[in-house]
Amino acid sequence: MSAPIEDFYAVIPAGGVGSRLWPLSRAEAPKFLHDLTGSGVSLLRNTWDRLLPLTGPGRIAVVTGKAHEQRVEEELPDIDPANVFIESSQRESAAAIGLAAAILQRREPGVIIGSFAADHHISRPRAFDFAVQQAVAAARAGYISTIGIAPTEPSVGFGYIQLGDEIDVEGAPMAAIVERFVEKPDLETARRYYADRSFLWNAGMFISRADVLLAELAANEPELHAGLLEIAEAWDTDRRQEVCDRVWPDLKKIAIDYAVAEPAAQKGRLAVVPGHFDWDDVGDFASLAKLISGGRSDEMSILGQNDRVLVDESTGLVVSQTDRVIAVVGVEGLIVVDTADALLVTNSEHAQRVKSVVGALHARGSDSVL
């Protein structure tokens, strides 16, 4: 294990519900609080454990909603309570990461922060560490850095980052300039990218000096930047609540990709480090099935209390959160998610549609199960 990086802080935005994983993931129990990989701990705890060697326990911050404060502190008993940043309401990633940047910059000017989603799966910790260390080195040199994942298949489910020229930064031997960001491609394009090897998956990890990130935000979203600075100034005082109540609700909802990363890329200020580790955003049940089965589509994966699940000539995924007997007979690519008060049955092909089910249930007034 490497020693913690002295001037580095990790920020974990823990906000999204993960509606494509309903009814497992819910407003009250979002994706990051679940053990989706059978590891025995939640994705949030996995993320913490992965970052800990790089930061030490006192230098990991979590940005989350009021509703999840208690559960986050239960999952992460070693977190410094001063590093749990509560959002008054959801304002997307630019506000969440920008808030953390502004607070941490006040506490420790020039600090480097790296933001890492609370609900992604990553294996091969040494390769992850090496990528982060390079990204921090590039950030120390003034770049905003990202880690792009070396694709393991021609996926149409992720955005891509095209590698540009190498940069010459000590400690970042694999870093390059980001040529451009590409939205989720069609299959033909994805195949071309996969063959090309200069395209990486955009995993939404950004590493940067806090002041550099805030300057980029100021250039692109000055009102959002001003609001975050006002809140950060009051944060460690008794005026926090009052200022948050006044300023936060009007902050612009925008993703960090649009508010910071893409504009920085256009200016040649965004560096990317290729990450050669397994990464999955566990975006829907099809990808969860794939993750659990290790890509073997000819078997039935079971997540949860599985000793009462009977599988007969079926493949796919059964998620069991109750002790009910579940019998699955003769269906391929099936997805069954069985919880105490809600049951989902779909297939791999339609896993993305689950999000619209949540919308439909909301419209019907079934919010108690959302």
Place this chain on the structure above:
Amino acid sequence: MSAPIEDFYAVIPAGGVGSRLWPLSRAEAPKFLHDLTGSGVSLLRNTWDRLLPLTGPGRIAVVTGKAHEQRVEEELPDIDPANVFIESSQRESAAAIGLAAAILQRREPGVIIGSFAADHHISRPRAFDFAVQQAVAAARAGYISTIGIAPTEPSVGFGYIQLGDEIDVEGAPMAAIVERFVEKPDLETARRYYADRSFLWNAGMFISRADVLLAELAANEPELHAGLLEIAEAWDTDRRQEVCDRVWPDLKKIAIDYAVAEPAAQKGRLAVVPGHFDWDDVGDFASLAKLISGGRSDEMSILGQNDRVLVDESTGLVVSQTDRVIAVVGVEGLIVVDTADALLVTNSEHAQRVKSVVGALHARGSDSVL
């Protein structure tokens, strides 16, 4: 409505569990106790209601197991308790119907009995009545009668009865001799039968003078006949329990088809009346789906508490016995059966395999849900 038929008694064997309908149908709550058609009452009660105009309430007997005595009497509050015949253990249809015949023959020599399954679905009551009236007329003339269902499709799921020469019996204008019984055919044969119109589905309804039926049984299964007579002799006395305990367990397990109907057909003593009404044995979830949807395979049928079932681009059947939210997304021909302690997910194609699931669950020791 026609008046009750004076010398006629209906017998309802209510024995089978209906394992192909697990987890809806169970040892403790067999198929005949369920409302499978959304009519609001159980199949058993449907059967009673259908027979009542032909018999009156005092002349319907039910043969069932000890475990179901109470539920049967709850479903049929007007039944004469003396007409609930409890089997000590399951001994198949020849013993069940033979017992009823022997008891009723002692009580009322020369009575005509008709046996009708407790768990079939029949619509068009006037056509049913007309068929039974003809079958009774043929029985009065000494025949063992059956009602064969005029096929509505080339089914491979039922046995067939081939019509022979017409018989000349007053009150039975459509009756004919049974030429032969045919086991479940392959699809090509079924298509030929369907086109031919002289083949009817064997629905297992037998109508006969009790003494004629017993004589046929004596000829083919003398030991079974002797045992049943011994039990019947003791039935309405204080020796019933003692004789049942001694004789019943050794009775041969054989279907009435083999012990009575087929041998009678070979002797030219079996008459058949074509029944031109909708009939379904509701044998598995595929046939239940078809029954509920009226044969429209492009929709999702829902049985049970259905206001929390959300269907998105899916077809098939959802049976809901709980108040859980159920969301079904993008699956064709799906079958979901959701009960408090067990969940089945399969498709129409594999509906017949459900019986083997029950066997597998038994082998695993999951009997509490069987």
